[in-house]
Amino acid sequence: ASGRARVLVYDPLLHAGEDDLIQFRSELAKALGEGENQLQLYYQPIVRLSDGKVTDREALVRWNHPKRGLVSPGSFIPMAEASGLIVPLGEWVLRQACADAATWADNVKVAVNVSPFQLRSERLTSVVVQALDQAGLSPARLAIEITETAMLGQEGTTSHTMRQLRELGIEVVLDDFGTGFSSLSNLCSFVFDRIKIDGSFVKEALHRRDCAAVIHATVELARQLGIPTTAECVETPEQLEFVRACGCSEVQGYLLGRPEPAPGMFTQMASLPAN
């Protein structure tokens, strides 16, 4: 309906009534503004296959809603994007993730998901620099995960921002590879440090030849470009062996570790008893 050569993502949440959206917006604004500890970051390890070491932890946001309980990002990120709150939410995530990572004794990198809306705003680079400075975290310890759809139709702004981030020494990762619409052209015109193969292919790889073929082809393409690949959603030892045989260099998934609140986070969130 909006014309030719346009790709729109349908999400039922975006069709929530206007009242719902207004209420949601005020609840999320409150969660962001009042420091009620409703928002929390969970961390999931990314493991290097060559030596079994954790190289990164991916920050995954959770909303502990006072009435609805733990709300998953799959449902509130689209609402945050629709209501414009994704920008302050994304800034909170960046600041919190950098502050958490600064407390990790093992010096593992922290990987942060960045919404297309953040990537398109001129502010992203300065927000990232500020988060690193405040936390005292080296740029070499931050990875930014960007989905393919983030680049659609916005090649000018996004490639400029991505270049700036990489020049600072921050790793830029292409997330959910294989689910977008312009995969190959994106790979050729943007430079990424790493590619994450979407979990949907990994989950089906042992039953479906097409999914297995996508993984094989992606790893080979990335290898030709000199970029390592990470396989998501590895749940079984068989899937692990499959992606290893394909040549993936890192893995992430329930088999290696579920997303969990970081111990440092608990310390910060606990209210200290008054003496």
Ligand code: C2E
């Ligand atoms: P994603 O970036 O692709 O993150 C991976 C998702 O897969 C996470 O879901 C993770 O919990 C889940 N996962 C990891 N291992 C396994 C596995 O072995 N099996 C299965 N079935 N699932 C696994 P989660 O935490 O619900 O996040 C969903 C999506 O929400 C993320 O997908 C990401 O796109 C978005 N998201 C999460 N946190 C943020 C954030 O801080 N900012 C933005 N913009 N988006 C976020």
Ligand code: CA
């Ligand atoms: Ca991600």
Ligand code: CA
């Ligand atoms: Ca992903």
Ligand code: CA
């Ligand atoms: Ca995904």
